Amino acid sequence: MHQNVTQILANNYSVIPISGRWKVMHSTILCNEAAHAGFLGASFFFWRGSPDRNNAKKLFTTVAYQLAMLNDVLAGYILAEIQLNPLLIHDASINFQFQKLISSLASNLSGPVKNPLCTIIIDGLDECEDKAVQLSILRLLVEAVQYEGFPLGFFITSRPELHLQEVWDTEEIASVTKLISLSNIPGSQQDIQTVLQSGFSLI
Numbered sequence: 001m002h003q004n005v006t007q008i009l010a011n012n013y014s015v016i017p018i019s020g021r022w023k024v025m026h027s028t029i030l031c032n033e034a035a036h037a038g039f040l041g042a043s044f045f046f047w048r049g050s051p052d053r054n055n056a057k058k059l060f061t062t063v064a065y066q067l068a069m070l071n072d073v074l075a076g077y078i079l080a081e082i083q084l085n086p087l088l089i090h091d092a093s094i095n096f097q098f099q100k101l102i103s104s105l106a107s108n109l110s111g112p113v114k115n116p117l118c119t120i121i122i123d124g125l126d127e128c129e130d131k132a133v134q135l136s137i138l139r140l141l142v143e144a145v146q147y148e149g150f151p152l153g154f155f156i157t158s159r160p161e162l163h164l165q166e167v168w169d170t171e172e173i174a175s176v177t178k179l180i181s182l183s184n185i186p187g188s189q190q191d192i193q194t195v196l197q198s199g200f201s202l203i
Helices: 002-010 021-036 059-068 072-084 094-103 131-145 162-168 188-201
Strands: 013-017 040-045 118-123 152-157
Touching: 021 040, 021 118, 040 059, 059 072, 059 094, 059 118, 072 094, 094 131, 131 152, 131 162, 152 188
Parallel strands: 013 152, 040 118, 118 152
Antiparallel strands: none
């Protein structure tokens, strides 16, 4: 499946919201394949049943930590930002966290992230408990990828909730995103079957 995703990213779509059943399973498969292919930057899985993952308080700090593990350049930059702004970890707004830890990468990196794009996978955006925060996250990502040379791409999964669909359909966001359905990804159903068979074999 990652071959289809990298082809989409190669067509200059930087934010890919994706909808459909079994989205968590697909995101898990994609994370494994993206890591194997060398273009996974970080991942975060929202989950409505977890107090740590049903909100965005740890979204960008988690992503920043995983990006810092990629190489020393990223680690040094992120550590410097945290030392300058210790409240980034616990008390900052998601807008401030994103600005300092993620969006500033474009102006501070001189090339440690190469093609294919270093991709951030965010699963289950609709499971973030606050709809306003969901929209804020989406707008932050879209604003960031419009900067020339921004080194990150974003792969987002979500149920096709009306408030998100309305935003994805706007001209501003549609210009830098490609909305796709899981059912339209070649090989997606086979991926699900393979994972299920593998899981049942362990029972």
